[in-house]
Amino acid sequence: MNGAQGRPLRADAARNRARLLDVATEVFTARGVGTPTEEIARAAGVGVGTLFRHFPTKEALLEAVMVRRLEAIAARTAELTIDTEPATAFFDAFRLVIDQSAGKNEFTRALAAAGVDAHESLRESSTVIRTQLAELLAGAQRAGAVRPELGVPELMALLVGTTASMDQLGADPAARERIFDVVFDGLRPQ
Amino acid sequence: MNGAQGRPLRADAARNRARLLDVATEVFTARGVGTPTEEIARAAGVGVGTLFRHFPTKEALLEAVMVRRLEAIAARTAELTIDTEPATAFFDAFRLVIDQSAGKNEFTRALAAAGVDAHESLRESSTVIRTQLAELLAGAQRAGAVRPELGVPELMALLVGTTASMDQLGADPAARERIFDVVFDGLRPQ
Amino acid sequence: MNGAQGRPLRADAARNRARLLDVATEVFTARGVGTPTEEIARAAGVGVGTLFRHFPTKEALLEAVMVRRLEAIAARTAELTIDTEPATAFFDAFRLVIDQSAGKNEFTRALAAAGVDAHESLRESSTVIRTQLAELLAGAQRAGAVRPELGVPELMALLVGTTASMDQLGADPAARERIFDVVFDGLRPQ
Amino acid sequence: MNGAQGRPLRADAARNRARLLDVATEVFTARGVGTPTEEIARAAGVGVGTLFRHFPTKEALLEAVMVRRLEAIAARTAELTIDTEPATAFFDAFRLVIDQSAGKNEFTRALAAAGVDAHESLRESSTVIRTQLAELLAGAQRAGAVRPELGVPELMALLVGTTASMDQLGADPAARERIFDVVFDGLRPQ
DNA sequence: CATGAATGAGTATTCATTCAT
DNA sequence: GATGAATGAATACTCATTCAT
CATH class of the missing domain: 1.10.357.10 (Tetracycline Repressor, domain 2)
Known part of the structure; x- marks a missing residue:
């Protein structure tokens, strides 16, 4: 469903995005929304930059x-x-x-x-x-x-x-x- | 109950402690437990130092x-x-x-x-x-x-x-x- | 001069403020306004926190x-x-x-x-x-x-x-x- | 003059290079040299990769x-x-x-x-x-x-x-x- | 060759806590 | 005891640059 996706993401990008969502769901749930973004990025196996490329704001990630x-x-x-x-x-x-x-x-x-x-x-x-x-x-x-x-x-x-x-x-x-x-x-x- | 207080507090110290608790209750409730300690101290009309003398930790204040x-x-x-x-x-x-x-x-x-x-x-x-x-x-x-x-x-x-x-x-x-x-x-x- | 100074600063605070201004003047001049705040703090011999206590924003420091x-x-x-x-x-x-x-x-x-x-x-x-x-x-x-x-x-x-x-x-x-x-x-x- | 170009650029590459220079001139002038490279690439209608292929460094672009x-x-x-x-x-x-x-x-x-x-x-x-x-x-x-x-x-x-x-x-x-x-x-x- | 996703060092700013006055 | 200035680790976010597609 995913709303209005500008262009379809490249395979690897989509994988990262999905992985970030999964990890964020888990981490926010387990350790609270105060968990540092860097932790989430690390847990997802990507750099912070990647996280922020997909979700321009921590709030945006939470929202997603x-x-x-x-x-x-x-x-x-x-x-x-x-x-x-x-x-x-x-x-x-x-x-x-x-x-x-x-x-x-x-x-x-x-x-x-x-x-x-x-x-x-x-x-x-x-x-x-x-x-x-x-x-x-x-x-x-x-x-x-x-x-x-x-x-x-x-x-x-x-x-x-x-x-x-x-x-x-x-x-x-x-x-x-x-x-x-x-x-x-x-x-x-x- | 106040636990085991070594010596009884001086009158003004006791007043400060009570005031801090009142203010903290109000502020934590109204604005969340993320509110900076300094805010609470200011609202209670004391310096941060005083707050930390009475409650060695922010967590201790919350607990109290x-x-x-x-x-x-x-x-x-x-x-x-x-x-x-x-x-x-x-x-x-x-x-x-x-x-x-x-x-x-x-x-x-x-x-x-x-x-x-x-x-x-x-x-x-x-x-x-x-x-x-x-x-x-x-x-x-x-x-x-x-x-x-x-x-x-x-x-x-x-x-x-x-x-x-x-x-x-x-x-x-x-x-x-x-x-x-x-x-x-x-x-x-x- | 100095605008509306709420209360006169404590001796050491005033010294730090002045020192920060001196150092900032020098550093901004010598290395440009892009110089990291931390550098300025270090050069002034104080922590970043102190810098930001005196000047809530880098821009505020520049302005001062x-x-x-x-x-x-x-x-x-x-x-x-x-x-x-x-x-x-x-x-x-x-x-x-x-x-x-x-x-x-x-x-x-x-x-x-x-x-x-x-x-x-x-x-x-x-x-x-x-x-x-x-x-x-x-x-x-x-x-x-x-x-x-x-x-x-x-x-x-x-x-x-x-x-x-x-x-x-x-x-x-x-x-x-x-x-x-x-x-x-x-x-x-x- | 373009310095010593090893091999002559392909037509589209040359076009991109020229376009990047035009756009960079405009953007650096209008919004300062602090403008992100990505902005310039976007304005020129190319990817960042292309920009960096032509100018190995932001500084090199500015220089050009x-x-x-x-x-x-x-x-x-x-x-x-x-x-x-x-x-x-x-x-x-x-x-x-x-x-x-x-x-x-x-x-x-x-x-x-x-x-x-x-x-x-x-x-x-x-x-x-x-x-x-x-x-x-x-x-x-x-x-x-x-x-x-x-x-x-x-x-x-x-x-x-x-x-x-x-x-x-x-x-x-x-x-x-x-x-x-x-x-x-x-x-x-x- | 072109693309844009990924990277991660770097930066301003906040805040619990300590300590000189 | 009280004060509030000083501290610095922590945190969200940016951006030049690299590299897989």
């Missing part, structure tokens, strides 16, 4: 990482939306976002904030997701599977919050499932 | 701020524990933690992380809260007001997560209440 | 250097203006500016440009000089010692140009005097 | 630009030297150099410095001009149109200085003429 993540989520959410029963689709999508965001709290917050103050590219991809979520939410509500009084802002907030809960909890799958139980049961009309 | 916050929460939670009906006490305490932590997500995460990797003083005060929460949780579960399968880790995770949801949501009180509805209903035995 | 230079010229020009015969005062001042500016072409150009686009402090001090030169020029013209059709812009241009000539020429005193002969004779009504 | 400028001046000065009355030839050449150098002070200084420390190619072309100017000066002095005590160094200095004056003055043609009046009258025997 988030856009990729958002686009991945949007793509998988789109699959769910098609021929799945509305309630199932909604809860599956909720899980999907949480799982994709796990360990990436800083990103998720940026994600949510995107609707308010982020740059164009981010806003663009987050708008897509926001729209998808709005549809899923409406569908689930029409099907009587989700409290009717909830709006998209509350849904976003719960997504962010649940992600934070999961990050806090660590890897224990049973405990994670108990969190999902609480949130999902709470989402249903009482 | 969090300890104070934890102690305040513990104190108010203790009040709730005494002669209140268990279920009410539990949900009131939950709200209390959320309200005290609102807008201080960075702190809350540090708080929660405390059980794992923070310094002694932090662990100490967070242990107090953890114990209180454990008691409140057990009480509410005995009273049949909270799902019995939940443990303290899940409770902590939900506290952190709900704080994140609230931060994300902003000030709208009705929406905040809807989040509480979801979480509290989800906490109840189904 | 120029202001000092301008103020010195203004002060000495003021002495000349008092009880000296107009024609003599004018030509002495001309020499003075040239001598003060020798080897500092980059500065002189900045000086002249100040009237157009420099920062407040620079504009301020250059306005003083400009005014003094205007008076000196008018006096010399009234005394019939300088071509009446010349204005301050032309005078400024000639000052800059003569400085450039001198820089180009090097130290040979006799040759320098020949340049002065050409310019001064050319300035006189023909 | 100056050589071309010098050669142009030399050529036009040569025309003047032939069948023109000596005094007229001298003053016309003076004007010519000034007009060609206008707005290119950085170059002119480099030009003048060439006699002292520049590379061979520059020295070569500046020697030509220097010789021409020496002849023109001698002719004008023999004709009694210029002060006899002036030498070529002073003439060079005055050329550089007058260029600086003009740069400083800007476009006002009347004011420029007044500067010429001062310098030319000053050059004449008094």
Whole structure:
């Protein structure tokens, strides 16, 4: 997808760009967005110059990482939306976002904030997701599977919050499932 | 609690220390923990030297701020524990933690992380809260007001997560209440 | 002089500031304004941090250097203006500016440009000089010692140009005097 | 002149070289010699690689630009030297150099410095001009149109200085003429 | 030959921490 | 004790130059 790519990158350049994105995702997640650019470049096996050639700013790199993540989520959410029963689709999508965001709290917050103050590219991809979520939410509500009084802002907030809960909890799958139980049961009309 | 203070501080020194803590709480909350120490010193009306005399490290200052916050929460939670009906006490305490932590997500995460990797003083005060929460949780579960399968880790995770949801949501009180509805209903035995 | 000095600097701070200005003047002159700040700090015997504490920007340092230079010229020009015969005062001042500016072409150009686009402090001090030169020029013209059709812009241009000539020429005193002969004779009504 | 070119350039290579020189002249003049090489390459419609193939160093490019400028001046000065009355030839050449150098002070200084420390190619072309100017000066002095005590160094200095004056003055043609009046009258025997 | 991606040394600036006043 | 000046390691970003495609 990748937005408006001026000219197609040369093979090696594309490889470097992809590698930088992968590494940056990993490093930002593991050690925080404060990690020096040089570290990321080194981890990607390129010089700083290369990093800055592909992403003119550290912020731009962070943005690109988030856009990729958002686009991945949007793509998988789109699959769910098609021929799945509305309630199932909604809860599956909720899980999907949480799982994709796990360990990436800083990103998720940026994600949510995107609707308010982020740059164009981010806003663009987050708008897509926001729209998808709005549809899923409406569908689930029409099907009587989700409290009717909830709006998209509350849904976003719960997504962010649940992600934070999961990050806090660590890897224990049973405990994670108990969190999902609480949130999902709470989402249903009482 | 203040730990083991060798000799009691002179009056002005004590005043400076308190003022620094107040200001640091405010500034770290409003502008993030990245705010330069000099800014905090200036806002407190003292020189950096004084700041570093009271808190040998920026991290130590941050820690002290969090300890104070934890102690305040513990104190108010203790009040709730005494002669209140268990279920009410539990949900009131939950709200209390959320309200005290609102807008201080960075702190809350540090708080929660405390059980794992923070310094002694932090662990100490967070242990107090953890114990209180454990008691409140057990009480509410005995009273049949909270799902019995939940443990303290899940409770902590939900506290952190709900704080994140609230931060994300902003000030709208009705929406905040809807989040509480979801979480509290989800906490109840189904 | 020195503009609005908030509080008087501590003795050592003042010494450092002065030393930095001296060294910067020398180094910028000898090796150009492209010289790294770190070099200047080292030459002044202080750390970079100190340099940036006194001058928040490299540009600010350059500006301060120029202001000092301008103020010195203004002060000495003021002495000349008092009880000296107009024609003599004018030509002495001309020499003075040239001598003060020798080897500092980059500065002189900045000086002249100040009237157009420099920062407040620079504009301020250059306005003083400009005014003094205007008076000196008018006096010399009234005394019939300088071509009446010349204005301050032309005078400024000639000052800059003569400085450039001198820089180009090097130290040979006799040759320098020949340049002065050409310019001064050319300035006189023909 | 182009120096000793091993093999004649292919047509397109020659075109690129010429285009790079044109563009570099323009860009260095308009935005200073600090302009990145990449900018120049882009403006010339070639890649950086091509630029560096033709000029192994940025400095070499700058040098080539100056050589071309010098050669142009030399050529036009040569025309003047032939069948023109000596005094007229001298003053016309003076004007010519000034007009060609206008707005290119950085170059002119480099030009003048060439006699002292520049590379061979520059020295070569500046020697030509220097010789021409020496002849023109001698002719004008023999004709009694210029002060006899002036030498070529002073003439060079005055050329550089007058260029600086003009740069400083800007476009006002009347004011420029007044500067010429001062310098030319000053050059004449008094 | 041309291209433009990669390189990495170099530069201005910030900020936690120390120490002379 | 308090002050704030000094320190210098750390960091984002630039740009001349090289080299794989």
